[in-house]
Structures are given as structure tokens and as C-alpha cells.
Amino acid sequence: MTMLIDAASWACLVAGSFFCVVGGIGLLRMPDFYTRIHAASVTETLGAGLLLLGLLLQAGPTLIAAKLVALGLLVFFASPTAAHALASAAMTRGLAPLLAPREDTPSKP
Amino acid sequence: MIHSVSMLVVLYLFWLLLSGNFGAFLLSAGAGCAAAVVLIARRMDVADHEGHPIHLGLRALLSYWPWLVKEIVKSGWDVSRRILDPRLPVSPTLASFKPSQKTDVGLVIHANSITLTPGTLSVQVAQDGILVHALTREGAAALAGSEMDRRVSRLEDSP
Numbered sequence: 433m434t435m436l437i438d439a440a441s442w443a444c445l446v447a448g449s450f451f452c453v454v455g456g457i458g459l460l461r462m463p464d465f466y467t468r469i470h471a472a473s474v475t476e477t478l479g480a481g482l483l484l485l486g487l488l489l490q491a492g493p494t495l496i497a498a499k500l501v502a503l504g505l506l507v508f509f510a511s512p513t514a515a516h517a518l519a520s521a522a523m524t525r526g527l528a529p530l531l532a533p534r535e536d537t538p539s540k541p
Numbered sequence: 542m543i544h545s546v547s548m549l550v551v552l553y554l555f556w557l558l559l560s561g562n563f564g565a566f567l568l569s570a571g572a573g574c575a576a577a578v579v580l581i582a583r584r585m586d587v588a589d590h591e592g593h594p595i596h597l598g599l600r601a602l603l604s605y606w607p608w609l610v611k612e613i614v615k616s617g618w619d620v621s622r623r624i625l626d627p628r629l630p631v632s633p634t635l636a637s638f639k640p641s642q643k644t645d646v647g648l649v650i651h652a653n654s655i656t657l658t659p660g661t662l663s664v665q666v667a668q669d670g671i672l673v674h675a676l677t678r679e680g681a682a683a684l685a686g687s688e689m690d691r692r693v694s695r696l697e698d699s700p
Contacts, residue, residue, distance in 0.1 A: 451621060458624035466662065467633050470676045471624060473659040478617040481610075495561045502558060512656035519664045519674065529674060532632035 441489035448482030455479055464530040465522055469515055476511040480504075544593045549579045551593075594646050597696060605696050612658050612689070620659040620676060632678045637670045638685035640693075647697035654689055 451474055458471025484504045491497040523529075556571035557563075582588040590596060623630055642648045652663040652671055660680045665672040675681035684690075 451617070454621045454624055458620070461624060461629060462631070464633070466664075466674045467631060467676060469662055469674075470620060470660055473656070473662070474617050474620050474624070477613050477657060477659060478621070481613075495558070498558050502555070508657070509653075512653040515656050516652065516663055516666070519662050523664050523672075529635060530633055532634060532678065 437489050441486045444482045444486030444489065448479050448484075448486060451475065451482065452479035465527060466519060466529045469519060473511070473515060476507065476515075480507050480511075544588045544590065544595065545579050545583060547595050548582065548588055548593050549575050552578055591646055597646070597650075601696060605692060608692060609654055609657070609689075612654075616661075616680075617659045623676070631676050634675050634678050634681040635664075635672065636675060636681035636684055637672045639670050641686075641690055642694055642697055644697055647693055650696065651690065651693040654693065655684075 455471055455473075455475030458474060459468050462468045462471050481504065484500055484507075488497055488500050491500060552575035553571055556575060557568075560567050560571065579588065582592065587593075640648060640651050642651055648666060648668065648671075652666040655661050655663045655671070655673060660676045661684070662674045663671050664674050671684075673681065673684055675684070
């Protein structure tokens with residue numbers, strides 16, 4: 433049983449780290465400010481969420497687990513607020529977003 | 542009044558959580574601090590259904606959040622694939638649409654959920670329209686009358 437929980441925990445930790453790195457790569461590859469926020473949001477939702485879940489499985493039913501849940505809630509509420517504040521401030525200052533032309537080849541991945 | 546009581550309980554639990562110490566002094570100091578914060582919140586007029594929306598409580602927890610987490614995972618995976626794709630297939634789009642929420646709390650939940658799902662970002666929020674920056678054209682097209690819109694409205698209507 434401990435082995436199983438350990439394995440699930442490590443899977444979450446590795447996946448969370450992977451999405452943090454992907455968010456970092458996106459931050460470098462994206463063309464402008466607004467698209468970079470989208471890349472960063474991968475890190476702060478999937479990255480942080482999976483890392484916290486992995487740590488939660490490591491902690492077991494202790495006070496530390498409850499603290500991790502509180503930390504997750506904080507990220508869950510604060511990060512979209514911060515992202516919105518950033519984007520709103522940039523738009524108010526008149527930073528024009530780089531937009532795709534109306535019609536071109538469909539952008540399926 | 543019910544908001545103040547619930548806020549007091551939540552703040553005290555938060556104190557216990559962060560301290561992890563159950564001596565008589567720290568327990569009473571925590572009660573004192575929680576009471577002081579509630580008094581200040583009442584004076585600032587923020588201990589109400591907006592600052593402390595307990596009426597959403599269980600419904601939000603049991604039905605809305607699991608759905609939102611599923612959406613975050615789906616769109617997060619989509620954005621990750623686009624980031625790693627050598628062609629970088631993004632088509633950034635600005636779109637404005639009219640949300641169906643009637644209260645400020647509902648509007649904030651909707652806008653926050655939009656920002657929380659990777660690929661869409663609410664830039665300006667008002668009752669008559671949310672301005673959204675989307676990473677792809679498809680993401681922008683799916684906003685108006687979306688399932689998220691309906692779910693938040695249902696959450697808001699619940700007694």
C-alpha cells in the first residue's frame with residue numbers, strides 16, 4: 433500500500449515538474465505579453481496543482497496535509513486574480529495585443 | 542450575523558492550522574485575533590454575502606469545482622501541446638461577450654474561472670460584457686453561452 437501511494441505521489445511530482453517546465457518553455461516561445469500569460473497559467477494550474485497533490489500524498493493525514501490544501505486554495509484564488517490584474521493593467525496602459533489575422537489555416541495542434 | 546459567525550469559525554480554524562500548537566495561551570490568543578479581525582471586517586462592511594459567500598458553499602465545492610478542475614486539466618493539456626508543437630499553432634484573439642450572471646459574485650466567479658483555465662484570460666470585466674484574450678480562435682469562439690456560463694449562473698441562482 434505504501435508503495436502504491438509512493439508511486440502515485442512520484443507520478444504526480446514528475447508530471448507537475450513537467451508542466452512547470454512546459455510553462456517555462458512557453459514563456460520563452462510565445463510572441464507577446466498576453467500569450468505569455470497563457471503559458472504561465474499552465475505552470476500555476478497544472479504544475480502547482482500536481483506538485484501539491486504529490487506532496488499531499490507524501491504527507492499523509494497530518495497537519496502538513498491540511499496546510500498543503502490551504503496553500504492550494506490560496507493558489508486557486510490568487511493566481512487568476514493576479515493574472516487578471518496584470519492583463520487589465522497592460523490593456524489600460526495601451527499595450528496592444530498581437531492578434532492573429534481573421535482567417536487563415538486552422539490552428540489545430 | 543451568520544456571516545460574522547462563520548467567518549470567526551473559519552479564521553479560528555485557519556489559526557489552528559497555521560500554528561499547530563494547542564497550548565492554552567496560543568488557543569486563547571487565536572480566539573482573540575479571530576474576534577478582532579471579524580470586528581474590523583464588520584466595521585469595514587465586508588463581512589457579508591460578497592466578502593464571505595457561504596451561500597455558495599457546498600454546491601460550489603461538490604459540483605462546480607470538480608467540473609472546473611476537469612476543464613483546467615483539459616485546456617492545460619491543450620495549451621501544453623501547442624507550446625511544445627514546433628509550429629507553435631496559436632491564433633491570439635480578443636473577444637467580448639455578454640455573461641448571463643446577475644450578481645457581482647457570480648460575475649467574479651465566471652471571470653476567475655475563465656482566467657484559471659489555461660488558454661483564456663479575462664482582461665476587462667463588467668456586467669455588460671467580459672473582454673477575453675484567448676490563445677486560439679476556437680477558444681474565443683466557445684466563450685459566449687458556454688457551459689461555464691450556464692454552470693456559474695446555476696450556482697448563483699441556488700438558494
